Amino acid sequence: MxxxxxxxxxxxxxxxxxxxxxxxxxxxxxxxxxxxxxxxxxxxxxxxxxxxxxxxxxxxxxxxxxxxxxxxxxxxxxxxxxxxxxxxxxxxxxxxxxxxxxxxxxxxxxxxxxxxxxxxxxxxxxxxxxxxxxxxxxxxxxxxxxxxxxxxxxxxxxxxxxxxxxxxxxxxxxxxxxxxxxxxxxxxxxxxxxxxxxxxxxxxxxxxxxxxxxxxxxxxxxxFGHPEITEVYTGTYNAPAILVSGHDLLDLEELLKQTEGTGIMVYTHGEMLPAHAYPKLKKYKHLAGNFGSAWWKQTEEFEEFGGAILMTTNCLVPPKDSYKDRVFTTGLVGFDGVSHIPNRVDGQPKDFTPVIKKALELGPIPERKGKKIIIGFARNQVEKVLDSVLKAVNEGKIKKFFVMAGCDGRLRAREYYTEFALKLPKDTVILTAGCAKYRYNMLDLGDIDGIPRVLDAGQCNDSYSLAVTALKLKEILNVDDINELPIEYNIAWYEQKAVAVLLALLYLGVRKIKLGPVLPAFLSKNVLNVVVEKFNISTISTVEDDMKQMLA
Structure with a gap:
């Protein structure tokens, strides 16, 4: 291979x-x-x-x-x-x-x-x-x-x-x-x-x-309606439970409908966290919270969870035998030896009965205390608070925005993003989307005049919201070039959806992107030189050096 x-x-x-x-x-x-x-x-x-x-x-x-x-x-x-x-x-x-x-x-x-x-x-x-x-x-x-x-x-x-x-x-x-x-x-x-x-x-x-x-x-x-600013609980309750990971919101909605009245609590994991912000999903009272963090921690978090688990899209990590029997895949996800929920037929919903039966069979999971995190800052919500944001910018209370979107991963080098978020000055705001946020979304970074210093737009595809926000700021601030905005781009990548997001940013004219933790291996030396020269893309170095450069 x-x-x-x-x-x-x-x-x-x-x-x-x-x-x-x-x-x-x-x-x-x-x-x-x-x-x-x-x-x-x-x-x-x-x-x-x-x-x-x-x-x-x-x-x-x-x-x-x-x-x-x-x-x-x-x-x-x-x-x-x-x-x-x-x-x-x-x-x-x-x-x-x-x-x-x-x-x-x-x-x-x-x-x-x-x-x-x-x-x-x-x-x-x-x-x-x-x-x-x-x-x-x-x-x-x-x-x-x-x-x-x-x-x-x-x-x-x-x-x-x-x-x-x-x-x-x-x-x-x-x-x-x-x-x-x-x-x-x-x-x-x-x-x-x-x-x-x-x-x-x-x-x-x-x-x-x-x-x-x-x-x-x-x-x-x-x-599902426009995402709303929402608090999400990160603990669990003592009740039968299903953990839903991946990206497919329709799978989640159909599961929520089929689990109503069963006593089962449904939790999100990984890229499914943003589901809590959608009005037509958050109305389900048994959508109880978010458990765990990014995809690569599945082996420990799925083990610990104790309930049934549904993988709707990427990112699946090969499951351990100790919990493999309570993992279910659906859609395009597949792993030999794991039960698979078939696709919809004739417009009918998927049948999640096997997942529900497994959750009830396993019984209540332990109660765990958690904190609340704030999500739902997609383009529609940001526009609603844009006046407050601009006021803070004009008064010098917000000096810069940092787009820290993209993917998380296993490499220790990704601790860079947690350190970067912690060391950012208090007059800066992080705009995020994708699972990269799990490096810092549980940190207590505070707010600026009620504006949280981490604005979570949602899944990796919701990087579109961040682009729309930047273009809206460009229009309001009456600047000719998107790169003149007080926005820096420090993007983490892992897989091919992130490649599409990067290409989208380049098409919109964004330059001087820092990409990490490594540059893609599929870029040959000559191609990399062209990309660097044409778009001024560079890889991350140290937190101190990058921050000094980006705050200059």
């Missing part, structure tokens, strides 16, 4: 024996060929589009296939093999539609050099997929810089695909976003593509990252 798509790539180069995430070589190889045949499906989807043929199921599947290969989503060789089966089935279906229509329209057979990914098939199932997967992985592109740019693009597309899938589940979709994903994938099949062409595609991905985050924001707020 060779995988360097996340920030914890082994030795800063890539995982070659087993993923740091726990992904086995077999799964990595199957994911490689899944992406490859999905490129082939995308080839025919775009050809069909040119003839006015649209296959919505195939277009959505492209997004789902990419999402399934994001770090910490699906560890199941059997599930990924079935994804490959489906990709080939849909690819051939779209191909036949296109070829028939083409011959009818032009009176001749389609005669064009077809990429192997669009035509390949051999009988034999998983074993054949594994053999072919070894030939089409990351290292099959020999030119290091072209490889770097192709992977940079693909990882951005994976993040866009994840957000597009989240929106689709809530019945919000845009064809142009799905077609751009397909366009980007197909372009990476080209042997003659230049570095300049790939750079343009990477930047164009930033445009669609903004669009898809706006779409998901619309989907979430239209379905």
């Amino acid at each position: 060779f995988c360097f798509q996340c920030s914890e790539a082994s030795k800063g180069i890539g995982c070659t024996t087993i993923g740091v995430c726990g992904k086995k070589p077999e799964v990595a190889t199957l994911q490689d060929i899944l992406i490859w045949v999905t490129k082939g499906l995308s080839y025919w989807s775009l050809k069909a589009k040119d003839l006015g043929i649209k296959d919505d199921e195939a277009n959505l599947f492209v997004a789902e296939a990419l999402f399934a290969t994001i770090t910490n989503v699906n560890f199941s060789a059997e599930r990924i093999s079935k994804f490959i089966d489906r990709a080939i089935e849909l690819r051939d279906r779209v191909r036949e539609k296109f070829l028939k229509s083409y011959e009818e329209k032009y009176g001749k057979k389609f005669n064009e050099d077809i990429p192997e990914a669009a035509d390949w098939f051999e009988n034999g199932g998983k074993d054949v997929y594994l053999k072919k997967g070894e030939q089409v992985g990351v290292l099959s592109e020999e030119n290091e810089d072209v490889r770097s740019l192709k992977e940079f693009l693909i990882y951005g597309l994976k993040g866009i695909a994840a957000y597009a899938d989240h929106a689709y589940i809530l019945k919000y979709t845009k064809d142009e976003i799905l077609y751009f994903i397909e366009k980007g994938l197909v372009e990476t099949l080209r042997k003659d593509i230049t570095a300049d062409e790939l750079q343009s595609l990477v930047l164009e991905a930033g445009k669609y990252a903004v669009e898809v985050m706006a779409l998901l924001d619309q989907a979430n707020t239209s379905t």
Whole structure:
């Protein structure tokens, strides 16, 4: 295997024996060929589009296939093999539609050099997929810089695909976003593509990252209401319990409906914390609080929790045998030996009965004391307090804002972000989204004239709210350049959704971003030099040096 798509790539180069995430070589190889045949499906989807043929199921599947290969989503060789089966089935279906229509329209057979990914098939199932997967992985592109740019693009597309899938589940979709994903994938099949062409595609991905985050924001707020400033309890009660992790708000809502009156308390974990701020979710009295912190602490926190656990999307850590029997996955998440809740059928809700039965069977979990944290500072709420914020800025009470969004992770180097938050002057405010906030959202950092010094906008996709807030400040303060605002960007990244967020910020014109705890291993030296020169991106150094530079 060779995988360097996340920030914890082994030795800063890539995982070659087993993923740091726990992904086995077999799964990595199957994911490689899944992406490859999905490129082939995308080839025919775009050809069909040119003839006015649209296959919505195939277009959505492209997004789902990419999402399934994001770090910490699906560890199941059997599930990924079935994804490959489906990709080939849909690819051939779209191909036949296109070829028939083409011959009818032009009176001749389609005669064009077809990429192997669009035509390949051999009988034999998983074993054949594994053999072919070894030939089409990351290292099959020999030119290091072209490889770097192709992977940079693909990882951005994976993040866009994840957000597009989240929106689709809530019945919000845009064809142009799905077609751009397909366009980007197909372009990476080209042997003659230049570095300049790939750079343009990477930047164009930033445009669609903004669009898809706006779409998901619309989907979430239209379905569940605009987030409200909310206090969330971080302790637990002595009652049967279910812990819900991941990102899927509809899964949570359906579970809350099905657990009403059962005596079960439902808690959020990780990126599900922001659910408490949505009016249509917070109305459920048994949505009791948030237990635990970021995804990488699952093995200790899931062990300690004691109740049933539902994983709705990434980020899953391979579960320990000691609690594996009370973990359930759903959606695109998968792990062999873990019970899986099937997808919705015919518009009906998912059936979470097995999770509910397990929670009742396990009985009450221990009562634990906790503190309350404040969340819900998405764009709508920030706009409501903008006058107070501007007053504090004009009076010199707020000197700077620090966007500290993104992902958390295992590396000890990430303690930097806790130290950075603690050492920030009292006249600064942190704007955050994503699970990076767990490095400092439990700290007592105080407030400025009633404005909390940590404004939590929500999940990683809610980085869109932070961008909207910055653009609103740009408008009100009447500055020409977003980089003239008193805002500094100190972003932590882990996986491919964060790559999409980074590309979105670059598309919006944000420069001088500090990225940590390491720069991506998938950026070759030459590509990194271009990124640094063009966008003035740098990696973090020491808290003292970075703070001195950013406060100057």
